[in-house]
Amino acid sequence: MRMLHSLRSFERRICRLSEFLAVTSGARRLRFRTGYTFLSEKGCAPQIPIFMIEFRNVKKSYPTGTVALKGVNLHIDDGEFVFIVGQSGAGKTTLMKLLLCEEKATSGTIIVGDTNVTRITNRKIPYYRRKLGVVFQDFRLLPNKTVYENVAFAMQVVGTPNKMIRRRVPAILNTVNLADKHNSFPNEISGGEQQRVALARALANNPSVIIADEPTGNIDPQMSLEIMNLLVKINKLGKTVIVVTHEQSLVDYYKQRVIMIGDGVVAEDHVGGMFE
Amino acid sequence: MRRYNPFYFVLESLKGLKRNGVMTFASVAVLLSCLVVMGGFALMVYNINFNLEKLDALNEIVVFTEYDASIEEIDELAGQIAALDNVESTSTKYKEQILADLKEENPDLYGDVTDEENPLSASITITYKSNEGVPELDFQLRQLSGVRKIRNDLNVATTIGNLKSGIMLVFIWFLVILFVVSIFIIINTIKLSVFSRRNEIGIMRYIGATGWFITLPFIFEGIIIGTVAALGGYFLIRGAYSYVIAKVVSSIQILSFIPMADLSGLLLLAFFGIGIATGVVGSSISLGKYLKK
Structure with missing residues (x-):
C-alpha cells in the first residue's frame, strides 16, 4: 500500500516536471523523452497544445528590396482549422514559404511544434517537412505514376517499409474516397479527384499539420466543397489544417477561424467567416 | 532507423x-x-x-686499357671498376680475343695480323645502374691508373x-x-x-x-x-x-x-x-x- 502511495507521489512529481518542461521546451520532445502521454486520468496533464504554430514579429524582405512581411504575429493551436486570406501580394505566399522552410525570415521567430524554423539547419529541413503535409493548387502529382504510386511515393521517400506502404495506402485512398481509382494515372481522373490524391499524399506520412495552398483554385465549385469537407474531416481527426484561399464563399460557409493578411501584417483574426 | x-x-x-x-x-x-x-x-x-x-640498357661505358697492360693488371683494373658505386656489371675482353673476333668477322682484312703485331688494347665494358650517375662514374674512371681511353654515350642517356x-x-x-x-x-x-x-x-x-x-x-x-x-x-x-x-x-x-x-x-x-x-x-x-x- 505504502509502495503504491509512493509510486503515485512519484507519478505526480513527474507530471509537474513534465508540465514545466513542456512549457519551456516543447511538448512533443518532452513526450518523447519521458514517454508520458499527457492524458492521465488524474488530469495532471495540462491542456498544452503539442503542435502549435507561432509567428513572433516575423519580417521578410527579398534581396530585390520587396518587403513581403512587415511583422507578423500569429498563433495557431494544435488541432485548429484556419483560413488564411488576403489579396494578391498581401504576403500569404511568403507566409507559406516561411512555414515550409523554402525561404528564411529576415527577422523574428517561427516556432512549429518543437522546431524553431528560423534557426533550422539545411540538414534538418527534410525531417521538419515530414511533419507537414502540403497540398498545392496545381496538385503537383507525378504524371507517370498511378494514384496508388503517387501516394506510396511519399512514403517511399521517407523510408517506410514496403509492408507498411501496402497496408496504409489503400486505407488513405479509402479516406479520400478514391479506393476504386488506385490504378488510374493522374491524366485519367478529374481535377477534384487529382486534388484528393494530393490530399491523400499529404496524409501519407501522418503529418501533424496539413497546409493547403489554394486547394480549390483549379477545380469546380461542387468538387471544391468535397475537398473542403475532406479537410474538415481530417481536422476532426486531430490534425491542424491551414487553408490559404481567396474564395469568399467557402470561407463564409465553413465559419472557421480566419486570419487576413494585408500589407505584410495580420490585418484581421477572428472566428466565423470573413465577410459577415 | x-x-x-x-x-x-x-x-x-x-x-x-x-x-x-x-x-x-x-x-x-x-x-x-x-x-x-x-x-x-x-x-x-x-x-x-x-x-x-x-x-637505356644498351648504354654502356667502354674502358680501354694501356696497350702494354698485362693480364694481371687488366684484371686488377676490372676489379677496381666493379667496386665502384654505379657499376652494375663488367666484362673484360683481352686484346687477343678482340683480334680473334675481328679475324672471324673479316678474315680478308685481319687474317694476316699476328698476335705480336696486334695493335689493339684490352677493353672493359661496364653496364651502369643509373643514367644520373654517369658523369660521376666517368670522373671516377678517369682517376684510375691503367685507363687509356673511355667511351661513353652520356648525351644519349x-x-x-x-x-x-x-x-x-x-x-x-x-x-x-x-x-x-x-x-x-x-x-x-x-x-x-x-x-x-x-x-x-x-x-x-x-x-x-x-x-x-x-x-x-x-x-x-x-x-x-x-x-x-x-x-x-x-x-x-x-x-x-x-x-x-x-x-x-x-x-x-x-x-x-x-x-x-x-x-x-x-x-x-x-x-x-x-x-x-x-x-x-x-x-x-x-x-x-x-x-x-
Missing part, C-alpha cells in the same frame, strides 16, 4: 537513363571516346618508355631521360584535359536528367526527402554511364592494340611492345576508376543547386 530499398535507386536511375536515351547514348559515346584516346595515349607512352628503357619526362608531362596534361571534358559532358547529361525530373525533385523535397535520397539515383546514373563507357573503351582499346601490334611488329622489327596481358588489368582498373569518378563528380555537381533548400 528506417531502411531504404536499394533497388529503388537502381530502378530510378535506369528509368532516368531511358528517359534521356539520346543524351545517355551521347555521354556514353563521348566518355568512351575520351577513355579510348586516354587509353591509347597511355599505351603509346608506355611503349615509348619501354623501348627507351631498352635503349641525357636525351633519353629528357624525352621520357617530356612525354610523361604531355601525357599528364592530356589526361587532365580529357578528364575535365568528360566531367563537363556527364554534368550536361545529368543536368538534363535532373531538369526532366525537376517536378519530381520538388515534390520529393516537400514530402521530406533527404538530399542523398534525391541525389543517389543521379549518382547511379553517372556510375552506370561511366561503367558502360569503361567496358566499351576497354574492349575497343584491347582490339585496336592487338591489331596494331600484329601490323607494326611484322614491319618494324626494331620496336617491341608490352604484351596486352601485362596491361589489361591496369587498363581496366584505370578505365573503371576514371569512368566511375567522372560519373560521381558530374552528378554531384549537376545536382548541387537543387539540394540547397
